[in-house]
Amino acid sequence: MSKASDFSSRPKVALIIGNRNYKRKENRVKHAASNARQLRDVLQTINFRVTLHVDLQKEMLKQVVEFIKTIEDGSIVLFYYCGQCRQVDGKNYLIPTDDGRIESDIVASEMGANAASILRRLTEKNESGVNIFILDCVKQYFYNRQSTSNSDRLPKGLKTITSSNPVFIQFACGAGKIVSNNRKKNQDNLFAEHLLKNIDREDVPIIDMFQEITENVTQESRGKQQPFSMNGLHQYDQVCLYTMSDEEKINDCNVRIEELNDESEDIASKQPQGSGSYSLAASCRLGEIRALIHKLKIRRQNAIYRKYSTLPAK
Structure with missing residues (x-):
């Protein structure tokens, strides 16, 4: 088992993407940009070098690849995406904001960024480090010619992702689930609120931090939203994001x-x-x-x- 102190002097880098302004009003993610900026600010206070992008269009995958090139193996790497995602044939595609031409699964898979592919590239570059992969995608994504009245027949939420390399994968809600856009209770932003409250806690192992986030979101939503974690950190299960003398x-x-x-x-x-x-x-x-x-x-x-x-x- 690796101690938290083993990673106290490692480089810490993060890529944060907040996609808000989609073409169709129903697909806009109200808090995505502010979540991204606030998370950047908090991570910088605990010595992360942060790359931030808001409302990425067709260049989204390119920007991800450019970030991955800068990773030094053995680092603590955090990836956070808040925006729309569409499940196509059991694969999760992060949707760019210039989505005016997306009217079918085929186009979504062509224009979107494959989440599993991003995860694979990231973990292969950082095989001996710690990777945290967060997908804050809780809303149903509708095509431009798709009626919201048929939403019950649509594939919902994210498909589970696996990796053989050390990575902690976190979904904002359960696999195959979405969260209703209840503006009065702000339920579609519960996960981000608790993430921001807990991400900079000192000397708290990553798995413990996300477990508490999950418990708090589940309790506050009265069980309607249950974040989903996949812990593949293996021997790095005691690593903390923030530990200093x-x-x-x-x-x-x-x-x-x-x-x-x-x-x-x-x-x-x-x-x-x-x-x-x-x-x-x-x-x-x-x-x-x-x-x-x-x-x-x-x-x-x-x-x-x-x-x-x-x-x-x-």
Whole structure:
């Protein structure tokens, strides 16, 4: 069994894709872009090098391949996709946002990116590392000429995926399942909400973290949404996404807080003088920065407390 400390100094990289603006209104994934950006921000606070793409079109597979080329074997690699997916002949295809021509399974398989193929390429490049593969796809995808009234006869959700290489595969809901778009309860975004709350937890093994996410989503949805995990990490089952010495955590938090403060000042300097207000985009980003700084300060304070409370008495 491999200890978490064995991976504490390994490179950590992530590819995050949020596909929101599909041609057909019924297929749009309301929270995909914001989920992707928030996950990027959180992962960066725990020292991931993150590549982010929003609303990828036909170049989606190309961007994935370019990212995979940068992976150093032995790394911790996280792949997260939030958007539409269509199951065709037992295979999962991630759908690009320029889907105006997708009117059949054949076109979906031609234009979409095969999830199993992406997983295979990723794990083959990182055979001696740890791979986390997350598909946050919970809505039914409809073709442009397909009636939503016939949805009961459509293949639903994702097909299970297997891999012989070390990988933890996570679906936002059960295999072959979808989640109703209940805007009042925001059920179609439950998984992402709990992922963002837990992904940066310190010294928590990956499998334990996702088990808690699954339990929380299942409980909050009253059993209507049950995330599905496939654990193939084998001897790496105790690896954590975030583990550092207290001294390293303190220094890292200081650097990140300084960077975020600089970004906040830069945003303020670019606002029209005398306007007294910020654009919507600037206001949203400033809100995200404040939340991140607050989280980093708590993490720093906890590290300071642990460091000095465990010092030997003089």
